[in-house]
Amino acid sequence: MKNLAIIGSGDLGQLIAYHSTTSYTVVGYIDDFAEKDSFVENLPILGTVNDIEELYQNSIFDELIIAIGYKHFDLRARLYNQFSKNIPFATIIHPxxxxxxxxxxxxxxxVLPGVVVDxxxxxxxxxxxxxxxxxxxDSFIGKHSFISPSVAIAGFVNIGEKCNIGINTTxxxxVTITSNVQTGGGTVVINDLTLAGLYVGNPSRFIK
Incomplete structure (x- = not known):
């Protein structure tokens, strides 16, 4: 199996590590806010973001994945754009x-457990x-977006980049949803969302 390094050792990083063991050997985390050579759930901190290229060149890992959450979309996108030109990124789909x-x-x-994509x-x-x-x-999900648990997206939907579609959103x-949109839990989207920002309710209404 290929060796996987995860950017971010927090809850999302630990979740990715947990679900990756059937397809990758997880060799550790890359984290600017953790001490190098310390351990998180028995996996080492390999270094910081500045060490990524050297770690890859030294064959410490084969593929990379980002475990930075929806509160930091711009950082998530920047890191992907920075490293994806020269380093392979993993795609992990739960069986x-x-x-x-x-x-x-x-x-x-x-992709976490129980997802269905038609x-x-x-x-x-x-x-x-x-x-x-x-x-x-026939739907489309743009780069760097998070689709939360139990979201239901119908056919011919187009969702832009860096969107956070909240839990149980329908x-x-x-429908087209522009980039940088967040929906609250249980939101029902029946019309295009053309302004970036937060939407809640049934039907969805713009908050800010």
């Missing part, structure tokens, strides 16, 4: 999830699909 063979899945994607869906780079997400046919068919 209980169902991804149709017609789908296009980018690099750096993390025909001709495009998931771009550095996206997280959380537990129980369903995405119907998006009806043929």
């Amino acid at each position: 209980s999830s169902v991804i149709d063979s017609s789908c296009k899945i980018g690099s750096g994607v993390f 025909r001709k869906v495009v998931i771009q780079d550095n996206v997280l699909l959380n537990v129980g997400v369903t995405i119907a046919h 998006v009806i068919d043929n």
Whole structure:
């Protein structure tokens, strides 16, 4: 199996490490805020972001993935753009999830248990699909976005980059959501969301 290094040793990093063991050997974390050679759940801190290229050149890891959450989308995107030109990024799909063979899945994607993605869906780079997400046919998820647990996305939906679609959000068919949108839990999206910002409610309304 290939060796995997994870940027970020917090809760998301530990979750990725836990779900990666069937397809990768996780060799450790890269974290600017943890002491090198210390351990998090028996995995070492390999160094900081500034050490990534040297670690890769020294064959410490084969592939990389980012475990930085939705509160830091700009950093998440910057790190992916910085390193993906020269370093392979892992795509990790939990074996209980169902991804149709017609789908296009980018690099750096993390898919948690119980996800169902139907025909001709495009998931771009550095996206997280959380537990129980369903995405119907012909939909599109833009780079660096987070799709929270139990989100239901109907067919022909287009979601932009760096979106955080909140838990139990429902998006009806043929809706476009612009980049940098967040939805609150249980939001129901029935029309295009054309302004970046936070939306809540049923039907969704713009908050800020």
